[in-house]
């Protein structure tokens with residue numbers, strides 16, 4: 102990690118709030134809103150992601166963001182890297198021909214969908230979201246990428262909830278996280 106990386110991580114950690122029993126009893130909700138409210142903290146997050154990508158991947162075609170909180174970080178990172186951004190959305194939000202995959206959440210069920218022309222076969226993509234919990238969402242997005250014959254270089258999240266072992270569900274793909282609980 103480059104000089105200053107540790108203090109950026111400390112800054113980031115101090116801007117994540119925990120809300121017990123939201124949205125259901127037993128869930129500790131990790132709230133990223135304070136990161137977004139502070140320009141310096143949001144910049145630090147994108148700096149850390151950018152450093153990771155530049156150190157780990159020679160060539161990236163697209164950043165793929167997951168609905169909805171992946172959209173808060175993905176376009177900023179894509180701009181930094183000078184590449185495009187595409188959306189994986191919850192079902193029923195995208196016009197035109199789509200490809201979809203069903204998945205389970207820590208607190209519900211959903212279906213991930215993307216436009217059929219969003220990613221071309223062989224394109225090298227990096228997936229981004231705010232948080233890895235059970236890994237169902239990222240796995241569904243990786244499955245979508247496989248359907249589209251794209252090459253998943255890896256996944257990135259701000260927060261990983263380690264006790265839920267989401268990383269196991271997403272393998273063989275790598276998940277890079279900035280903060281772990």
Ligand SMILES: O=P(O)(O)OC[C@H]1O[C@H](OP(=O)(O)OP(=O)(O)O)[C@H](O)[C@@H]1O
Nearest residue numbers: 168169170206207233234235236237238
């Ligand atoms: O690892 P998993 O168990 O799949 O959970 C992680 C996902 O859950 C949250 O999104 P949510 O579906 O609640 O939607 P939102 O981003 O629209 O709030 C979070 O932003 C991740 O996308």
Ligand SMILES: Nc1ncnc2[nH]cnc12
Nearest residue numbers: 128129130131207232234
């Ligand atoms: N514990 C959690 N906090 C915030 N977002 C989540 N998405 C799934 N689990 C979550």
